[in-house]
Amino acid sequence: MPPPPHCPRILKITVQNIGTVTTTITNLTFHTYGSRWKRFKNRSDVNAVISTYRGPQFPHKLEIGELWVATMEQEGEFDDWLKTGDLWCAIHHTLCEKPTQVKIFAPSEK
Numbered sequence: 001m002p003p004p005p006h007c008p009r010i011l012k013i014t015v016q017n018i019g020t021v022t023t024t025i026t027n028l029t030f031h032t033y034g035s036r037w038k039r040f041k042n043r044s045d046v047n048a049v050i051s052t053y054r055g056p057q058f059p060h061k062l063e064i065g066e067l068w069v070a071t072m073e074q075e076g077e078f079d080d081w082l083k084t085g086d087l088w089c090a091i092h093h094t095l096c097e098k099p100t101q102v103k104i105f106a107p108s109e110k
Contacts, residue, residue: 009074017062027092
């Protein structure tokens with residue numbers, strides 16, 4: 001069931017530095033892959049950069065153990081990507097050439 005008008009669905013993104021050194025978050029992106037093979041080869045079907053969100057802006061320095069929290073409205077195509085069951089969030093930071101990716105699961109609707 002869709003949310004009522006003026007009551008949008010919100011995605012909360014929380015990132016914690018669990019490493020041993022300070023890092024800087026430089027970007028956050030979303031991706032979908034058509035298969036495990038495409039994900040393994042890093043050949044996504046959809047690439048999207050987060051641009052409208054509430055929270056600390058990029059770049060953001062993240063100390064050891066510190067949290068970065070942002071929220072965004074789920075609208076339009078984002079909901080379609082979420083329904084595929086194959087939506088990934090990628091955190092780009094200064095300590096790695098490749099982003100750290102986490103799969104996003106849609107909440108079960110009752």
